[in-house]
Amino acid sequence: MSEEVKTVKETCTIMTEMVLPNDTNTLNNLRGGKILHWMDIATAISAGKLANRPVVTVSVDQVSFLNPIKLGDVVTIESKVTRTFNTSIETYVEVWAENLPTRTKYRCNDAYYTFVALDSNGKPTRVPRVEPQNEEEQKQFDGALKRRQLRLIIAGRMKPEEAEELKALFVQ
Secondary structure, eight states, rough: OOOOOEEEEGEEEEEEEEGGGGGGOOOOOOOOOHHHHHHHHHHHHHHHHTTTSOOOEEEEEEEEEEEEOTOOOEEEEEEEEEEEEESEEEEEEEEEEETTTEEEHHHHHEEEEEEEEEESSSOOOOHHHHHHEEEHHHHHHHHHHHHHHHHHHTTTTTTTGOOOEEEEEEOO
């Protein structure tokens, strides 16, 4: 039986939302929790496309809030799978906003979300591999192992001395 392999393109998700009054804080900016919620949905869809089964969020890291998103702006959330491991799926998400009257687009957020695929009994199950098709995808694919090791160290599931990919960054 051959291992299933998918391309990053097969996992791409684009989601669009408009910032409405109930989505904002007292400064008329989109609430941080709301954008994280939307980002979680988009990345879960990407991970689900790869796994062909339910997935659950297990970590969110390296969230950057670059610019506030204003009331009335249109938000575009783009996500994709960057790499898979045995049962886990790393995704990358990028958020852009557009002021419709001025047609000004600006980058707002990005982050990495990690999911685990679940079988029919709710237990972690193996996922297909994702295969990078270009230089940008390969760069994210290669960096995923370092990000994974860092997540595992922070979670106490890996000892720093076991993180070979991270050690290579600091040792010549």
